[in-house]
Amino acid sequence: MGAPSWTDSQVGTMRRAALWLVQVIGEGNVFTKAQLREAFPDVAQIDRRMRDLRDFGWRIDTNREDLSLEAFEQRFVKMGEPVWEPGKTAKKPGAALTAVQRRELLTRDGHMCRSCGIAPGQTYAGTFEAAQLDIARREVRLPNGTTETQLVIECNRCRVGGRELTANLVDVLDRINRLPSFERGILAGWIEKGSRDFSELELVWAAFRTLPADSRGQVRAALS
Template sequence: MTLPRWDDPALKAGTMIKGALWLVAEVGEGGIFTKEQVRQAFPGVSQADRRIRDLRDYGWVIHTNTDDASLGPGEQRLVKVGIPVWDSNARREAAITTISAKQRQATLAADNYQCANCGIAGGEPYPESPHQTAVLSVTKRRVARPDGTDTEQPLTLCKLCRAGTERLDHADLGQLLADIRNLDQVDQDRIRRWMRRGRRGATPLDRAWTAYRRMPAEAKEEIARDLGIA
């Protein structure tokens, strides 16, 4: 496939895309470039250097002398070419999965460091497989708007929820039957009801836990003291 020329005056693209094409054509993987070269390639474009660094969010590996001591100040190395951002399809696909470090932190905080799907917190063991603890990751979810447009928004999911179908592939029927048979009688009756209904209902335990979780920290402490936990 022939790449568009980075300096083609007819090329309608932003600085990040032109910068990516420039890197591939003029620097090449393993090559070194300087801020001055970027300025010369994109005269009058403010923050062209920063736009080129944005390529890191698309899997491009660009080292400065803080990553690689053999580089001089102002020198950068194109270690690896990432997603072909000049290809709008590749870019759209990447937008679903690539997220900047800053966005990842903001999303984790906004989601209270919990999986938005199952509510598990990072490092917490899964109730259904206690030997496995949750690893949270931020992924983009396509959200359909009422006006018919759609948007991609970051969302915190645990690894299992993110894998979704993969988890179903590894479903262990025997283990599940054993787990159900090992439940105490109250829970067994409950799960049988849910299975007949095809959906679960909130148990008194769930309701108590949810209400507890919504309590302010001070009230939580009071409850814990009352129950002799803390």
């Protein structure tokens, strides 16, 4: 039995939105808010119903995730669960977060991106683009061999780049166990503080790496 038509009013709004994406827009293509509202003129909260699809694995990017999009555009990246099929719309535990939970997560992660350290509203280096923070769901490989989804605060850039990644807790723990005791103590201090201080030598090295080739040659000559 094939999927119903997105125009079938008996299907339900969220299911119709999913079908509209599949049958009209197509994966990888861009659509506008105006197109969505024109397709569902009698549905007051069609934007919210479409956002609900993300709880079922649908990936629909805005300009927060895809910097090539305009504010009024979205991209249908990937279909998730076929929500129009029976039994496919039972929400996964913890899929939706309350406002209180979001505030608690932001506080827990220090109101900064845990990948790059940028704060909300701070501009990315060399741009006028301000960072926005959101909650990313990250797959984590655990020591017992299982994988679970854990929540982390990331900026719009890092969240897109890390979307398909799986964090490897096993590898991190193994590498910590191989560290000398004094380095383990330094790492423990960084973790307790929530940040690390870079030495002047490390800062000079970072600055050196940004130099063009001719300038790097002058630095080598100066050191010799």
